[in-house]
Amino acid sequence: MPLSFVSPTESAVPLFLIGADDLDGFLATRSDDDKLWLKANGFSAALGTVCVIPADGKIAAVVAGFGTEKTRARDRFGFGAVRAKLPDGTYALHTTLTGEALEEQLLAWLLSGYVFDTYVKKSKSSVHLVAPESIDVGRIEAIAAGEALTRDLINTPSNDMGPAELEQAARSLAHAHGAEISITSGEALLEQNFPMIHAVGRASPRAPALIDMRWGKAGPTLTLVGKGVCFDTGGLNLKPGASMGLMKKDMGGAATVLGLAKMIMALDVPLRLRVLIPAVENAVSGNAFRPQDVLTSRKGLTVEINNTDAEGRLVLADALALADETPPDLLISMATLTGAARVAVGPDLAPFFATDPKDALVLSAAAAKVADPVWQLPYWEPYESMIEPGIADLDNAPSGGMAGSITAALFLRRFVTESPRYMHFDIYGWNPTAAPARPKGGVGQGARALLAALPELLSL
Structure with missing residues (x-):
């Protein structure tokens, strides 16, 4: 089913969206036959x-x-729950909703048409909607297309979505929108000083890479960094089977920033965009990095490895260090980083951290308007000592098991010293149970909230 609306047609069937509180008023406008039928x-x-x-x-x-x-x-x-219940045909929406409330439900209609059918063909209905003329349908369609890209990337199993395939997805996106893209991969990562990306990805036969995409010639600068761990075995600290079952989604941060980038470019937002994705597979072999290894990062900070399953922050650290060398007006990282975040807020909320309190307020307000829920967690300074092991500058997996999302965010913040404003998202990237417009599977989190907040965040 296409993620788009159709042009008005005289044959379109009226589709009335009626709230329970408005039902009596609606019935008063209908014929006696309609009233009896509905009753x-x-x-x-x-x-x-x-x-x-x-x-x-x-x-x-x-x-x-x-x-x-x-x-x-x-x-x-x-x-969104309505679409699947309609007979094939074209419908014209009639509703008293306006503004953001109407846009939310129209987006719900489009997203309810998303189907991941790469591996099993599913029957497709032919249900179309004519949107009210007052709405910028192009914007809603662009947002839906960005979300669909994110879902497709996450839903694709790791045998078909390794670092090379993630690179190809980024290349296709760049080509479609006239963006520039460069790739540093394999041993070139060491030559170009990305030692931690290389260390995490070197055990896999699928070469690790750093994807660097740039778009836009004028305006404020925005850099998005997305964790692209295409599968995470846990490394030598091997995950149990139950924990490994959803690790195809460990590149959800990369998928989400690519989806957001697609929205930004399609809508021609007046800014200069950079997208950085460290793409790796955390595998097990004789040359895998080990517990108790000490790695030296691009930033020069040393990191003691106390758990090879805390690899996402390592690859993000090198990418963030690169981003920080040319400080953007706003730097954002997105990652499926910690189980602690899920324990704290569950799968539906996207926890985030912000170095600028004003940015947090702007984002939270925008998220509420577009039904893309987020929740701020603190960069809690007293926990800084928890990520300092003594033998190295930083510990990638502090012992004790407390405040895991916060200590991970504090770890990443150490690699951002020049950029004036930095936000980090610890997302889940997966919808565990089906809901209206959100089938079970990969899902974007925080992207629509950021898109809505950009005008104020960057004074566009």
Whole structure:
């Protein structure tokens, strides 16, 4: 099903989106036959419900329930549940929603059309929607396309999504939007001083790489850094089978920044964009990096390895050090970094850290407007000592098991010394249970919130 709207047509069937509180008012405008039909079908405007109104053997109209304020708060994107329940055809939306509330539900409609069918062909319906004329449909379609890219990349299994395939995805995106791209891979990583990216990826036969994409000629500068661990065995600190089962999504940070980059470029946001992705596979072989090794980073900081399964922060550190050498106006990293973040806020919220309190407020406000929930966690200074092992400048896996997301963020912040504003996201990148517009599987987190916040964050 296409992630786009269609042009108005006289044959489009009216689709009324009605909240439970507005049902009586809507019924007052309908014929007696329609009232009886809706009553006979038990239509109460519950969220996601649908009632087809027939006339002369055809569909005269469809009424979709939008529930109550309480049910909508518990299940955002409620309109997305409607699409799969409609017969094939073209529908014209009629609703009292306006502005951001309407845009959210129209995005829900598009995202509900996402299907990952690379490996098994699924039957596709032919359901189309005419959006209200007041809406910038091009913007919503661009956002949906960016989210679809993120989902596709995460959902693709690691045998078909290694560092080379992630590189190709970035190259395709760059080509589509006229961006420049360069790749440093294999032994060249050592020659170009990316020692920790090389150390994490060297055990795999699939060469590690650093992807560097640039777009835009004028405006403020934004650098996005995404963790691209295409599969994480845990290295010599091997994960148990249950923990390894979802590790194809460990490149979710890279997938999310590529999705956000696609949105930015498609919408021609007036800024200069740079995307950095350290792409590796954390594998096991005789040359794998070991517990108790001490690595020297691009920044010059030494890192004691106390767990080879804390590899994401290592590859991000070298990429962040590179970004920091040409300080952007805003630097953002995104990574599926710690289980601690999941324990703290679950899979639905995207925890983030910000060196500038104003940035945190702007992002949180934007996230609420576009239904892309985030939650700020602190750079808690008293925990700095937890990442200082004594034998080296930094410890990649402090003992004790407490404040894991915070200590990881503090670790990354050590590699950002010149950039004035830095934000880090510790995302999950996976929807464990199906929900309206969000099928089980890969999902973007924080990208739409950042896109909405960029005008204020960068004074565009």
